[in-house]
Amino acid sequence: MSVGRRPRARMALGKHLVGAPPWRSIPHGVVVYEEYDPADRTTYTWEEWEVLGYENLDFWVEYDHYTRKVTLYRPLEVVEHLDPTHLQEGQWLGVTWRGQTHQVRVDEVGVGRIAYLEGGFTYDLQLGQDVAYAELRGHGFVLSVEKFDERVLDVYHGVELDTAGQKAHFGKRVAPRNLRGLVLGLVIALGIGGLGVACSQTVEQCTPRTVLAEPGGVTTTTEQVCVRRSVFGGGGGGLGK
Template sequence: MVRPRARMRLGHALVGQPPWRSMPHGVVVYAEKDPSDGRWYHWEEWELLGYENLDYWVEYDHDTHKVTLYWPERVPETVDPESLRTGQELTLTVDGTPQQVRVGEVGAGTIRSLEGSFTYDLQKGQEVAYAELHGPGFVLSVEKFDERVLDVYRGTVLDAAAQKRHFGRVVAPRRWGCWVWFLVVAALVTFSTTRACSPEHRTDCTPRTLATAPPAGSTVVSEDQNQICYRRPVTGVGGLGK
């Protein structure tokens, strides 16, 4: 069973910058199979009771890793996501003004798991139809839970700074895989550099060797097809210093 991944806990308040204060009281994980590649994609939605007692939802996409905040939007027109198709254009009244919107995505998610309580009657295995509508500077999400409940939400993607402002913390889970990959690459680069600089892998003569034949008694240090390096003969006495 796919579990929620966002860094939120049911019943634990999220306190951001005033006036943002919210309380997660339900989380549901959806799954949807993409017919084009046969893969299952997952996302989770947390229902929050928050500022002015509005019904907020926070979505975390398990594949894109995006965090999106949704809040209720009043649209006088009735929009049924099951009757829409991708690329379709329609006119909706948003903020009292007719706006042209385009259907960016339609589908239906199946509830795989749920915890806590919700303002809707949700059941495991239930299908929820949805549509994502793109307008000038805004995105609307239409969700149809059953024949009686049809809701419209306005959404905005939150980066790390915005998550801290709204919730007092980054709620997207830490992506340890990126750090592990970075450390592996760094280790490989360091190892390659060390080997390339080691004496047995040097192909050039160092300051303590000569490329031309030195006086008798010198020994060969390294040899390749380009040059032969000889160790300089020691002629002085004493150690380091003048």
């Protein structure tokens, strides 16, 4: 297991996710992929949870660590033979299922390496294994093609889930909170609050009304008029002379 590559989604192996009927599923395996992009010298990571859903179907839930998007994938049988190693980005092609052909565009191709593995899977996955993939986007859906080896080549139909969709399918939001945004908002709020407190601070200034000279050169104040002023002065309004 690779440190820093652990899953981030709010899901747990063996713990049921109960959404709106008939949605009920249980995660039984999670894998985290990483892929290095030499163009921007960045390693991108994403995680995929294999869940058993209603009707005994095998689903995958993907959470992208970069885009923070959650996508629900269902297995799909297509007529065409799709091999991600033979597809190119920007390529258009027709993919047929259930008697209808859909036009899709190859949005992304690459090879992800398994950096973290936990639980059980229907495939024989290994830590450090390379998996070729391709994402094909159509109108309102995405097709994911994964090639684990020369024998296993799967196609999945995916739909991105917003917060409402996640709650409907899983009974809760599974995407983690954006802690960076929350921290930034807290810092801004504390900064504004601190500025307000600083601006409200005042000092007491006293002006003597009567000063008496006593023998020996000692002076005493018999009466003082005190006012409270802001530490920043306030500047005073009106036209200057």
